[in-house]
Amino acid sequence: MHQSGSVSLCRSAISVLVATALYSPIALASTVEYGETVDGVGLEKDIQLVYGTANNTKINPGGEQHIKEFGVSSNTEINGGD
Numbered sequence: 001m002h003q004s005g006s007v008s009l010c011r012s013a014i015s016v017l018v019a020t021a022l023y024s025p026i027a028l029a030s031t032v033e034y035g036e037t038v039d040g041v042g043l044e045k046d047i048q049l050v051y052g053t054a055n056n057t058k059i060n061p062g063g064e065q066h067i068k069e070f071g072v073s074s075n076t077e078i079n080g081g082d
Contacts, residue, residue, distance in 0.1 A: 034070065 029047040032038050036052035043063030048054065050071035057073060059065055061080045067073050 029066075032071070 029049050031049045032052040032054050034051045039055045041054065042058045042060060043065060044060040045062035047064045049066050049068060050073055051068045053072045056075045057065060058077045058079065065073060
């Protein structure tokens, strides 16, 4: 009985961790890596982390763009994003 309870508790804890990871904003973020260039991305209810270069990005409602160290963003259009 004791082992069954421990397994159940472990499964519950893992379920909570997986759900937290799946629904956290950073887990849902798209990332532009160092040395990478993206062009013409539209952000709506999405977060873009920019370590590389993002050109011609359109930030719509619910969208966010975070420029990180050495990241570059050019010609960005903001349409009510966060």
